[in-house]
Amino acid sequence: MSGFEPLALIDACYAAALDPAAWPDALDGLADAVGARGAVIVSHDPKRTAQTLASERIGDVNLDYGVGGWWQHDTRIRLGRQRGIMRPGTVTVDEMYLTADEKRTDPFFQHFIDRHRLGNLCAYVGADPMDSHTLSFSTPRDVRKGPFEGAEVERIGLIGPHVVRAFRLTALMGEMRLEAEGLANALERMxxxxxxxxxxxxxxxxxxxxxxxxxxxxxxxxxxxxxxxxxxxxxxxxxxxxxxxxxxxxxxxxxxxxxxxxxxxxxxxxxxxxxxxxxxxxxxxxxxxxxxxxxxDLMAPATRPIEPLLEQFGLTRAEARVAALVGRGAAPREVADQFAIGESTVRSQLKAVYGKLAIRRQSELAVFITRLDSL
The missing domain is CATH 3.30.450.20 (PAS domain)
Known part of the structure; x- marks a missing residue:
């Protein structure tokens, strides 16, 4: 087992929160620190349990657990809920769920754990700060290794809270990036x-x-x-x-x-x-x-011209151009300057636009044009 450097391991977790691609390596380092074959983070929210995050060296196990659907048959999660074992802030080991004899007859252990040659598992259970569900940071051992020792369990209890927090930060950062991309796209359309x-x-x-x-x-x-x-x-x-x-x-x-x-x-x-x-x-x-x-730039062309759509409402081409610019905030005088026509002509065309669209004022036209721009 490699040396235990808790600060370096914790720093690696929070660095992975900002760069999700670094999580597999961070989890491998955590697994090495406790003599495990790998490490995995599992949400106990049934809607997200299949979306696990695992170290690279147990990638095949993680794929089978999530995509293969074995998470639905995990005896430890079921028993943990029934017996109240999986309380936030606790560290659990297999012996808290099943005896050695029960493992030998349990379908999940027979058909999943044994097939992947996994041994004892130690996990830190943490609360998801965003909802009422729990998360677990789990470290499965190779089948050839025995149970976790006291010092190893203590290490998992020390670094576990940071792993869970960093994992939730990853999800929050992802949501923020999506919101930022949505804002950027909206601003680009505007x-x-x-x-x-x-x-x-x-x-x-x-x-x-x-x-x-x-x-x-x-x-x-x-x-x-x-x-x-x-x-x-x-x-x-x-x-x-x-x-x-x-x-x-x-x-x-x-x-x-x-x-x-x-x-x-x-x-x-x-x-x-x-x-x-x-x-x-x-x-x-x-x-x-x-x-x-x-x-x-109020007079810049839209990403997709809306004048053809306005013409389908009965506007002439000239009226559609005026409606698009005024609806985006340009004053009649500015439209007149752009097209080198009189302001009175613009106002006359605008009056015709209002009549054909059954609206009465520029604010209503702005709402209408904004909706067309967003299509």
Whole structure:
């Protein structure tokens, strides 16, 4: 059995929480530390029990246990529930569930354990902090080895709580990554980018989309306040940021159209204050607070043009173009400038759009266009 270095083993578990691909090696190291053939983490939630995580050297056993369905016939789980053995914070061994004679006649041990040449098992049982179910960190021995000794059981009791916590962190990090990917996809569909500012208005994080959108409009340097690149906009932009930060008391300007240096269509900025309870940790936004700066090119083409869909509602091609831009937040004057037509023409087309879509105001059109954009 290899030397026991608890801090290194625990560090390996928490490192695996951030990099799930490292779990098999981490579990192998844990198994070596207690003289086991391998290590496996099992949820006792019936909906997740098949989704076990195991060390590489018992990968075939784990596959048979999960995909092969043997987890449904695990006598130890069944007896542990019946007898109240599997209490959070306890370390269990096979002898707590069955005698040697009972093992020899038990179908699970006969057809699964014996076939994989597994011997004694020692497990730490921990509580899942996210629900009422328990988890176990189990270390099966090779059939040629005897029962676990006292020092080995103590080691499993020492490192077990960290293994269970790190395993749950892996699941939580995975859920957070999925949520982040969903947010990124949503922002991409909106043609939007985000900039995180700390409570003093300094840049802490810039998304790739925001960096691309800010070109020609803003200077975004980490640790510095954003600056408008068009000199004539500098003072107005500074007032907008001051208004949008959460310590501001009184009326605020939440949306700002920033002109590009050298001319061109404006960039829409929206300030979203971060207060207590917002879903951004202090490590991102600073010492709590700060703001999210949302950047949007209101006149950029959609990922998939929606004008053909609008035409199916009876709009002309010109009306569909106007409806798409105004529904995404552009003012009639901005649409008129883009198409080099009179603002009165745009308003006339907009009136026709409202009539054909049976709506009365721009806010209703915005909801309608957003739904089409999300299809």
């Amino acid at each position: 043609r939007a980018g985000i900039v995180i500012l700390d409570p003093r208005g300094r840049v802490r994080l810039v998304s790739p989309a925001a960096e691309a959108l800010a070109a020609g409009y803003l200077s975004l340097r980490t640790g510095a306040e954003p600056e408008a690149l068009e000199p004539a906009e500098a003072a107005r932009f500074h007032r907008f940021l001051a208004d949008a930060l959460p310590m501001r008391i009184g009326p605020r300007q939440d949306v700002f159209l920033l002109r590009r240096r050298g001319g061109g269509r404006p960039l829409a900025l929206e300030g979203l204050p971060l207060r207590g309870g917002d879903p951004f940790p202090a490590a991102v936004s600073g010492l709590g607070g700060g703001m999210v700066l949302l950047l949007r």
